[in-house]
Amino acid sequence: MTDAQETAADTSLRTTGGAPPDDGGSSDTGAPIPLLEPREGIPPVIADAESLARTIAAFAAGSGPVAVDAERASGYRYGQKAYLVQLRREGAGTALIDPVACPDLSGLGEALSGVEWVLHAATQDLPCLREIGMVPTRLFDTELAGRLAGFPRVGLGAMVEGVLGFVLEKGHSAVDWSTRPLPEPWLRYAALDVELLVDLRDALEKELDRQGKLEWARQEFDAIAAAPPAEPRKDPWRRTSGMHKVRRRRQLAVVRELWQTRDRIAQRRDVSPGKVLSDAAIVEAALALPANVQALAALNGFGHRTGRRQLEQWQAAVDRAKALTEAQLPAPGQPVTGPPPPRAWADKDPAAAARLSAARAAVSALAETLNMPQENLIAPDTVRRVCWEPPAVVDAESVAGALAGYGARPWQVEQVTPVLVAALSAGT
Secondary structure, rough: OOOHHHHHHHHHHOOOOOOOOOOOOOOOOOOOEOOOOOOOOOOEEEEOHHHHHHHHHHHHEEEEEEEEEEOOOOOOOOOOOEEEEEEEEEEEEEEEEEEOOOOOOOOHHHHHHOOOOEEOOOHHHHHHHHHHHOOOOOEEHHHHHHHHHHOOOOOOOHHHHHHEEOOOOOOOOOOOOOOOOOOOOHHHHHHHHHOOOHHHHHHHHHHHHOOOHHHHHHHHHHHHOOOOOOOOOOOOHHHHOOOOHHHHHHHHHHHHHHHHHHHHHHHHOOOOOOHHHHHHHHHHHHHHOOHHHHHHHHOOOOOOOOHHHHOOOOOOHHHHHHOOOHHOOOOOOOOOOOOHHHHHHHHHHHHHHHHHHHHHHHHHHHHHHHHOOOHHOOOOOOOOHHHOOOOOOOOOHHHHHHEEEEOOHHHHHHHHHHHHHHHHHOOO
């Protein structure tokens, strides 16, 4: 048993970092212990094929779940690729792998096939891990487990402190992980991120089991592991911050041209798009429709630091948008699939609005009873869809079928169906 496991065993679930309300577990409020160094020290960064092969062999020979984490360079580099991968497994210790020097980690992924991967906020890391060949077949998400168990704070630091009684170092999560060589304090931070992840998993499993939610969690974890890669977002330029100010189609075309030009430059330079041109500047240019480079240079975001050549490329994008025919202009909004925005329901279908109001209240009350966030009990979009187009005959079988058809897990169907049947019946 490790020191952390002994701590977890001694204190059950501490309350120092925001554990669920105590209903029989420990109420220990001892001061948390700072965790300053990894148990075996900071391991060397693996950056060559020979070292990687030894690591793969060691982790394949290890036992139990494997803790996995990845560091990206969000805000610094283009895209969301991994710049450091951290792993820890009983019998193998901790490994820090440089995916820039070792871009193909499929051999490691295959060696860990069938092993349960422990991640915190798995959906954030899985896309960049998939890019380098690491795809779990089984996983345990400690953040999601915390949500289901009713923890009010589910960040890794809060969870480790609240459950295990240790304080993790903070301060390096938002650094530029593409930096080479990586500074020692950053590597220490990265190693500590997986130091107690399996211990946290074990304690959360016990708590979920105590609350009768362990099977629910397993269904959620299985759904994450089985989910296909996300489809590319349609018209990503529409997510430009400040778009609500842009009303006219010609202005929308300027946003699109500037966004696409910026994206090409950012991808070529491998920098975050925001470092090339801010969203605020894009919206400013769209609203102003500048006639020339001089007018563009006078706008916020295109000031004295913007060179003449850069100004010309942005003005060229504006001019391309201004030259489009009416038929080539983007539509005011994306085609709506599914129900309209709830704010429009009262005018479009008052009965549906009444159903939604009743359903939301019922789901909220049930989530409070189960001590978990509403969105983890059932996706809000699923509730909207069922309320907008309820089954012809509202009963337990038809509502359960509708929920399952929208992707609800069996445990969600079981819990939510009775309250939705009542709400839909009351709203008709």
